[in-house]
Amino acid sequence: LxxxxxxxxxxxxxxxxxxxxxxxxxxxxxxxxxxxxESAHPDGSWLAAGPIRPGIRSCYERDIFRVGNAAGESHPVVAEGISMALQSGWLLACELACAPDGRAGREAAGRRYEAAWKKLFSTRVYAAAAIAGIALRPGNATLMAAIIRNFPQALTLGAQLSGKTKPVPGFV
Structure with a gap:
């Protein structure tokens, strides 16, 4: 760059x-x-996407369900954002589809969804934070690139350790 x-x-x-x-x-x-x-032209300067706020947040609170980055955001270094958004939407849809009508049904679905979300994604969020912490230190990006170049299976191992290879319940 x-x-x-x-x-x-x-x-x-x-x-x-x-x-x-x-x-x-x-x-x-x-x-x-x-x-x-080629025929497009910028209408001013580029806008930033906003601050990166990795972490886990409440998936359900006061009758509000959250998916994607609203539920939890992994560091972009692992390129998980859209995947987690789609998968968390699927998890929520599965819970809501079998929930009884009314607020009590939504609250029960919200508790189940939050538990399923954390089981599926929390390791990814923490692993992404650790990887970003290592990769963003001076000189470490070069070291990580050399490791991946010489040991490409490290990517598969990392995906397995972070939970990225876990199947999404109900999505097979």
């Missing part, structure tokens, strides 16, 4: 934002991206 930022762009800027550098790199190196976006 640092090298991409230093390369002069179409406007000969000496320093680009990370978003501009990545966008330019994708347009220059990916024909599909270029074909899809």
């Amino acid at each position: 640092a090298l991409l930022r230093k390369q002069p762009g179409p406007t000969q800027q000496s320093h680009l934002s990370a978003a501009d550098a990545v966008s330019r790199h994708l347009m220059e190196s990916c024909r599909g991206v270029r074909d899809a976006l």
Whole structure:
């Protein structure tokens, strides 16, 4: 990214934002991206997605059910966000489908959903935090890349240890 930022762009800027550098790199190196976006033009500067707040939150509280990042957010370094969002939505749908009508039924479904969510995802959230803590320290990203390059089975082991390979109940 640092090298991409230093390369002069179409406007000969000496320093680009990370978003501009990545966008330019994708347009220059990916024909599909270029074909899809060549007629698009930015309407101002890139917006950040917001703060990353990894952690586990309440999945159900006062008749409100939470899925995806609202229920718990893993660090983006493990690329689990959309997967966890879809899987947690499935878990919630399964619990609500068999819940009796009324608030008491929703509360029981909420307790079951929260327990199932934590069983399925809590290890992933904690593992992602640990991996991010290691990977984001100076020099460690290079070390991790060397480990994965030389021992690719480390990715499978990491997925198993974090719970990423656990089946989602009711989804087979």
